[in-house]
Amino acid sequence: MRPLLSWAGRRAVLARTYSPGPSAGYRGASGAQGYVRNPPVGTCDLQGELDRFGGISVRLARLDALDRLDAAAFQKGLQAAVQQWRSEGRTAVWLHIPILQSRFIAPAASLGFCFHHAESDSSTLTLWLGEGPSRLPGYASHQVGVAGAVFDESTRKILVVQDRNKLENMWKFPGGLSEPGEDIGDTAVREVFEETGIKSEFRSLLSIRQQHTNPGAFGKSDMYIICRLKPYSFTINFCQHECLRCEWMDLNDLAKTENTTPITSRVARLLLYGYREGFDKIDLAVEELPAVHTGLFYKLYHKELPDNYKTMKGID
Amino acid sequence: MRPLLSWAGRRAVLARTYSPGPSAGYRGASGAQGYVRNPPVGTCDLQGELDRFGGISVRLARLDALDRLDAAAFQKGLQAAVQQWRSEGRTAVWLHIPILQSRFIAPAASLGFCFHHAESDSSTLTLWLGEGPSRLPGYASHQVGVAGAVFDESTRKILVVQDRNKLENMWKFPGGLSEPGEDIGDTAVREVFEETGIKSEFRSLLSIRQQHTNPGAFGKSDMYIICRLKPYSFTINFCQHECLRCEWMDLNDLAKTENTTPITSRVARLLLYGYREGFDKIDLAVEELPAVHTGLFYKLYHKELPDNYKTMKGID
Numbered sequence: 001m002r003p004l005l006s007w008a009g010r011r012a013v014l015a016r017t018y019s020p021g022p023s024a025g026y027r028g029a030s031g032a033q034g035y036v037r038n039p040p041v042g043t044c045d046l047q048g049e050l051d052r053f054g055g056i057s058v059r060l061a062r063l064d065a066l067d068r069l070d071a072a073a074f075q076k077g078l079q080a081a082v083q084q085w086r087s088e089g090r091t092a093v094w095l096h097i098p099i100l101q102s103r104f105i106a107p108a109a110s111l112g113f114c115f116h117h118a119e120s121d122s123s124t125l126t127l128w129l130g131e132g133p134s135r136l137p138g139y140a141s142h143q144v145g146v147a148g149a150v151f152d153e154s155t156r157k158i159l160v161v162q163d164r165n166k167l168e169n170m171w172k173f174p175g176g177l178s179e180p181g182e183d184i185g186d187t188a189v190r191e192v193f194e195e196t197g198i199k200s201e202f203r204s205l206l207s208i209r210q211q212h213t214n215p216g217a218f219g220k221s222d223m224y225i226i227c228r229l230k231p232y233s234f235t236i237n238f239c240q241h242e243c244l245r246c247e248w249m250d251l252n253d254l255a256k257t258e259n260t261t262p263i264t265s266r267v268a269r270l271l272l273y274g275y276r277e278g279f280d281k282i283d284l285a286v287e288e289l290p291a292v293h294t295g296l297f298y299k300l301y302h303k304e305l306p307d308n309y310k311t312m313k314g315i316d
Numbered sequence: 317m318r319p320l321l322s323w324a325g326r327r328a329v330l331a332r333t334y335s336p337g338p339s340a341g342y343r344g345a346s347g348a349q350g351y352v353r354n355p356p357v358g359t360c361d362l363q364g365e366l367d368r369f370g371g372i373s374v375r376l377a378r379l380d381a382l383d384r385l386d387a388a389a390f391q392k393g394l395q396a397a398v399q400q401w402r403s404e405g406r407t408a409v410w411l412h413i414p415i416l417q418s419r420f421i422a423p424a425a426s427l428g429f430c431f432h433h434a435e436s437d438s439s440t441l442t443l444w445l446g447e448g449p450s451r452l453p454g455y456a457s458h459q460v461g462v463a464g465a466v467f468d469e470s471t472r473k474i475l476v477v478q479d480r481n482k483l484e485n486m487w488k489f490p491g492g493l494s495e496p497g498e499d500i501g502d503t504a505v506r507e508v509f510e511e512t513g514i515k516s517e518f519r520s521l522l523s524i525r526q527q528h529t530n531p532g533a534f535g536k537s538d539m540y541i542i543c544r545l546k547p548y549s550f551t552i553n554f555c556q557h558e559c560l561r562c563e564w565m566d567l568n569d570l571a572k573t574e575n576t577t578p579i580t581s582r583v584a585r586l587l588l589y590g591y592r593e594g595f596d597k598i599d600l601a602v603e604e605l606p607a608v609h610t611g612l613f614y615k616l617y618h619k620e621l622p623d624n625y626k627t628m629k630g631i632d
Contacts, residue, residue, distance in 0.1 A: 102419070105415060105421065106416050110416070115436055115438070115439060118434030120430050123431060137493060139435070140455070140456040140458055140459050140534070141456055142460050142539065144457055177457075180454070180457055181528040181529060205524070207617060210500055215610070221456075221497065252632070255631075266605070269621060290578065291527060296527060298525050298526060299525065300525045303586070303597060309586070310582075312571060
């Protein structure tokens with residue numbers, strides 16, 4: 001069982017002012033913050049920043065005379081610096097490299113560094129110096145897709161589409177991948193509008209699916225979330241690029257048809273149950289709460305909780 | 317509103333045999349699969365693989381004489397190839413580069429390529445050739461953390477910890493980040509055992525939190541999921557590295573204490589409601605279902621659905 005950053009450890013880091021370097025803590029590590037300048041080696045003088053977990057973070061963009069530095073001199077300097085950091089008992093090295101300076105990646109890799117992640121115009125490499133296997137936190141592990149089950153209670157009709165690119169024409173709910181920083185409900189409303197032209201508003205979260213080693217997620221896992229939406233426009237104007245068909249279908253028909261995916265069928269039956277027995281039986285309500293310490297807010301989803309339990313007034 | 321790979325489009329790709337190159341479709345794009353060998357330019361002969369969306373995928377590891385290829389010759393060859401692919405109406409180029417060949421990254425970046433992602437020993441760069449802004453699918457956007465609310469109905473006690481690294485000593489549920497490919501419930505059980513020594517089994521999913529621009533997630537979003545677990549061992553042996561304290565606490569006390577986080581307090585009250593009114597009021601049940609086409613299985617979570625609705629037997 002590979003040791004992993006614990007949520008507890010991670011929250012502990014979030015609980016403090018964020019400092020550059022490893023963006024999350026690693027189990028059992030500790031150290032004071034500060035700057036470490038090791039003696040010049042050849043033409044390369046690496047300045048690292050010490051994080052609270054005893055790791056060193058080096059930002060190449062901050063190095064002097066970076067453009068004149070060749071890969072061999074960098075490798076020599078990095079090798080010496082790593083030796084020193086190891087002797088000082090540092091736990092890890094984080095190397096942040098601008099994409100146009102990527103000639104320094106292979107030399108670092110030859111010293112044992114590997115990619116932690118890369119995005120847009122920079123990459124981050126890591127080298128674990130601590131005991132045992134690396135305890136550094138991983139990068140994002142899931143893609144998040146959201147579908148909108150747009151249900152019109154007054155007509156018992158549900159909005160369904162058939163994909164243009166699919167081999168078989170199966171009815172399903174419109175949906176798509178979350179954009180960076182986008183809330184679940186906002187993704188559902190946006191994707192429904194982009195695909196079908198229907199305007200809607202978030203009502204509840206109905207179901208979550210987790211799937212791994214997903215080719216459509218570049219080998220990562222994906223989380224697929226289905227929301228209940230209420231329509232406030234009804235004229236379909238669907239995206240010809242994506243959809244072959246788009247209809248308002250009777251919920252009973254969708255719950256019974258074989259011309260759909262297992263997850264769509266299941267959610268249709270869940271909706272039928274909620275429609276007949278009360279949506280409180282199937283809905284997860286959403287609430288925005290303040291995050292501790294960080295000044296951020298987050299959305300929390302769970303079954304509706306009676307007010308007296310929320311406040312604990314009169315509960316003993 | 318930046319166009320994004322639609323879920324529909326993405327599912328369409330998952331519905332087919334996966335081919336290398338872009339791991340997911342992009343909206344409105346189409347093309348036949350095959351191989352594209354463009355005429356040698358200098359010493360660099362780039363062979364690209366055409367994907368179904370009209371994108372070209374080049375795997376440097378497959379190039380001949382890669383070690384003897386210098387960065388300048390590669391850039392010249394890539395520039396000519398991109399010109400040709402553009403003239404052929406290709407939508408995008410995907411460049412897969414082994415970490416030890418990273419000297420080719422900067423030359424590609426100077427032609428407009430940027431990092432899509434990188435992990436371990438390779439990176440993937442992309443260049444959008446289609447009209448308008450890029451419609452290429454993004455990489456994983458969320459970290460997933462799971463906490464276990466281990467509740468012993470027979471004693472009304474709940475398992476809580478205090479983090480060692482925290483400034484304030486707040487009671488919370490043990491938990492941590494999911495390992496790659498790990499199911500939500502398995503993460504909860506593993507983290508509870510690693511932090512507290514308590515053995516437990518998954519009962520239900522209780523709550524989901526989504527938070528963005530999270531420093532603890534390298535600027536990505538995070539999904540934090542709280543599960544209800546049933547203990548089958550009771551002797552605490554907590555991890556000294558991570559925890560300052562670990563206790564079996566009366567659920568009422570946790571629901572009322574101020575010495576906890578808002579989310580822990582909320583879930584404690586949700587549990588109290590479930591304990592008194594029935595856990596069916598708060599639980600999301602889990603079921604494993606077969607994925608369509610891909611041969612994968614997935615876990616689906618939603619409120620318990622009566623069997624007659626699951627089967628639609630006697631429902632009209």
